[in-house]
Amino acid sequence: MLLPSDLLSGMPGAKSPLFAGRLAAYGDRTALLTADADAELSYRELAEKVARMAARLGTHRRLVLLAGANTVDALVTYLAALAAGHPVLLVPGDNDEAVKSLTAAYDPDVVVRADRSGQWQLDERRVLSAHELHPDLALLLSTSGSTGSPKLVRLSYANLQANAESIATYLDIREADRAATTLPLHYCYGLSVINSHLLRGATLILTDLSVADDGFWDLFRAARGTTFAAVPYTFDLLDRTGFAELRLPHLRYITQAGGRLAPDRVSHYAELGRRNGWDLYVMYGQTEATARMAYLPPHLAATHPEAIGVPIPGGSFHLEPHPDWLGQDTGELVYSGPNVMLGYAEHPSDLALGRTTHELHTGDIARRTPDGLYEIVGRSSHFAKILGLRIAPERVEALLHRHGFSALCAGADDTLVVAVAAASGDTDPGRVRRIVTGECGLPSRAVAVHLLPELPRLPTGKPDYQAVRKLGSAPTSTPGGQPSGTSDLCRLYAEILDRTDVTEDSSFVSLGGDSLSYVEMSLNLERTLGHLPPDWHTRPIRTLHRPEPTQPAPHKGSRRHTLETGIALRAAAIVLIVGSHIHVFYVKGGAHLLLAVAGYNLARFHLTPSAERRERVRHGLRSIARIVLPSLAWIALVLPLTDDYGLTNLLLLHSVLGPHDSDTAMHFWFIEALTYILLAAVALLSLRIVDRAERRFPFALPMTIAALGLITRYDLLGLRDRIHIPSAAVVFWLFALGWAAAKADTTRQRVLVTAAAVATIPGFFPGEPFRDAVITAGFVLLLWVHNLPSLGPVNTVAGVLASSSLYIYLTHWQIYPLIDDLSGWLALLASLLFGIGYAAVANRAMRQLSGLRAPRQRRGAETE
Template identity: 40%
Template sequence: MRALDLPLPLNLTLNRTRTIEAAPGTWHAPIWALERFGDQPALTEADGRTHSYRALAALADEAAAPLQAGSVFALACSNTLASVSTYLGALRKHAVPLMLDAALLPEQTEALLQRYGIRQCFDGASGQWREVPGTVPAPTLHADLGLLLSTSGSTASPKLVRLSRDNLAANAASIAHYLQLDAGEVAITTLPLHYSYGLSVLNSHLGCGARVVLTEASVAQAGFWQQMRDHGVTSLAGVPTLWRLLRRLRFERMSLPALRTLTQAGGRLEPEEIQWLADGARAAGRRVFIMYGQTEATARIAYLPPSLLPTKVGSIGVAIPGGRLRVLDAEGQAITAPGVDGQLAYSGPNVMMGYAETPEQLADGAQLNELLTGDLGHVDDEGCFWVTGRLKRFVKVFGHRVSLDEVERDVRAIVGAIGLEAGVTGRDDCVMIGLAGGADAARCAELQRTLAQRYRWLPAALRVLPVAALPLASNGKPQYGELLALLDAQAESPKAAAGAR
């Protein structure tokens, strides 16, 4: 089924099998069909210059001039007109961008380009193309392939997510539908474009004739908030680390009269953090959408309708329009009973074609009908889904299976009240915790004693150490592998070892 033929989910209702039913209709046209919005404003640059959809279409075609249809190239992304134009131009020309973090180390970028035989690279910050010498032949691409994303954007993992053009169109239209986006909306780029959440903000707004303000300013800078006010930004997207920062900055007290929609994804907010966000939004007459997704599903999988937020704090809600969520047991059979944990599985037109780890796999067609998310969760008796942990975020402590996510939630609840941040990682027989925000050895030792008593663990099963900051990817997600390496290094120092005793 092609992007233009997909049915639009209208009049959504939740049925007794915890799926979304949708009446037939017509999807938005693909995001790259820019001309249909004519002279409506599409993009506003950091310097205030605004470009219409008609002008953006011309810029996109010009940007894609060096590309050949059916070719793959690298796009080192920045939140700039050059990046967006090149991305859209590639989609219009049937070329395939591999979206990369511009902050990657040069050797990380080069290793990825050489692995896949990529011979062209565009720098979105400088607006410059460069040729990439190499010996690996240019790969053959499947005709449906539209976009490549690394499974770990911060380290340029060689394992890529293969997304089709239909995946992009379907997810953008579904998001625009449940967020009720229209041409009057104005978004701002709080997230990087190489990150599926950040890219989905661009796609869903351009797909309905809305406007996007391009900025690389941080929310910690006064200039960002001036742009919010100057351009009448109506929606703000953030990952948990962004919302936690905004809480410290007293976001709820800021004067932002045009802002009416807040969205959160990219990780779990604690219930009391969601409550803070909801309370502030209600006082300001705004909507809050708590969302859940994965790069393998283009971006979004589920959302919690704002009307359910008062009674469902912590839930990821229901499947997006056009999609279906299920809970599966260890044998892959559906769990229909409410409250019983299993692995969450998602199906819908936004599920990726599959992974690629070699250039040859870029020629493969779609390989998945359903995405196993790797997340544990359940559905409640009203059809809302809840995530309770990760299959891979478990260790065994003296033979007992321990969820690192559950420990992290407990630790955050303990130290959050005193202004500290925590990250939990580890390996079998040792849970390791990093405390950031000014924790000293005494505070770490106190927390270690508290947790050892709570979980009835021997002291050898737990290490709590201070860190200057928790390692985060450019999209704000925790980097647990880097945290483990940092804590291992800390534990080897005599001072740290003495403080932890």
């Protein structure tokens, strides 16, 4: 019987790193754990898979392009190529453009990637390599910030082995350790976790789940995870998921790299680790050093949170004087060690090169402290590190020059500042930003473009980069940082949502959109785009595309229209409410159905995982204000003109203070109930413990609230015989069910919500089964059917009705009595039209109020 080591014999990978070639040595120890059916793989089984894949790759050395992913297939292919001596060009598997770009640039001999169905495909483009491959070449990785660019880092087998050994040494990785793959395989930091743990016979918890996913922590606990890797943004996610309260009994340490973590955050997590029995390793590295160059010993994290620490075992630093950074023990940080890359590749012919780099100029300015620690104090003018991505401003300047712009670039905090000479007066900052973001992989918000009459210069005539950096704190060329000439979509969002800070990375939800603006936004988008993705409200604007102008426009009558169910229900409900009050027909239940829709919309627009707790509260209060202020204004207007209402109505307190024997004073019960419920929901979510619970249990929390609501729904405590119970307390279970419906991601959860609705809604109105049926049917439709077939004119009418529904409800009490003696149907039409008109007036007033607040907010921000 052939062993895996026998299968690999004769392969050209004699130089392959130990972690790839000697897997079978760890026998039946667990190598991989996944959440799939085939949940566990021993080292012996992994070695057999690697050997079989190595045999498929063959004995003739070839360039293998691998579309990386945190899957067993991708990992096996990576290890097999290394073990068999085939250089690997590792690219992000979730970036089709990068795969296409690098395939075209380097013409790999073999391409391995998942097809659209998720099945892994090995495309052998030729039997023998078309390239001259240096014997030491093992791995090609994109430099930070250049994913898809032809510029690659050339790493050797010795680089990979040396870095894996260093990391395993200073982290004291043990066979009992179990590391979760929280970072992508194609990212050098994520790859180093895999290499170093396989080197020591430890276990990998192979997953592509984010730490923000509940399923990640279930898997981590079940697998008895001991460690995971984090970049700065990971800690923001950990804060939002309530990490401090998680019970992780096996967690031994957390590593951090991928950009500077603020010292106060280092101190905070170091102290949290100390209390809970785990360590925090702050690390420093670059792709050009395979992964790591320095680490901060955990016992120093709390006292020296600003330091990157000491060189890794086998490596060393020295400081080279820099003219812009004078001072003792300060200069550009230069690293030497066996993990320094062979050099760069920018063309397939470079794959034949041996070592061209012997030490690594990091571009960081550092100082050496008296106790021997290194601390980064700035950046050389040659580089900028923006959001963890290493950017060469000179390359950006050259890029812009090729596009006809004269520019200077410099890094300022987490922003790339681009100063452009507006020589002709028609320079488009939006085009400049798109060119830069497209090349560097930065989000739009991280690129500040400034149009200047002329570029800043020193008296010597040299560029004044210090002046360029200072522009980073100045306003950009157009209001809100939005470049002129950007897509009409950004302008549409800005107009409807009254925001001046719209960028291509904004989304409807991130901009504070709510149910009142959702309808107008969705209908405008459908008209603009010709289609509407189901998740458009959470997607960045840049991902929403118009039809290609080269494609023929569809025939006017051939385009299929759909109407979102939530919008259709809001439009239908308000018509049913007003028509039933006028008695032109009798189909009641619309108001209670709207409460369920309100809960559904709260969850969709405000309870997204990416929104921070304060942001959720702020957006929630803004939505409440858009309900309360127009309501108070209208009630104040009609109060002197009728005896139907009193002061308690004006204060929206009638359902609490009464009088409870007045039929007319009850007109605004729905406004009051909705306001109370929203205030309670926002107050609840403002609590840190509830916010964390919602993120961990997004479906279970509203279902629990709905269950609690059944106490008042069925009056289980017998309170109605003793005290008056406001409507909000009786009906909030419907709101919670709507909330749960929006968070029901699986069929099982939808069935559970449906069962809860079908079980609890009937009987709410004794003797009115049809009313109960209307509410139940509407709720089930909302839960199971996302879109309804429709017509263009119907969409327009439904959209106007839905977006004005609150205001129609508010005003119809005073409008229809003026006309219903003449014609009930005419009274219905007049009530709808008047409410639509009041909605337009109220929305304009709210926008003006928002505009008055904005200058004060900006002035406040300037003083912070």
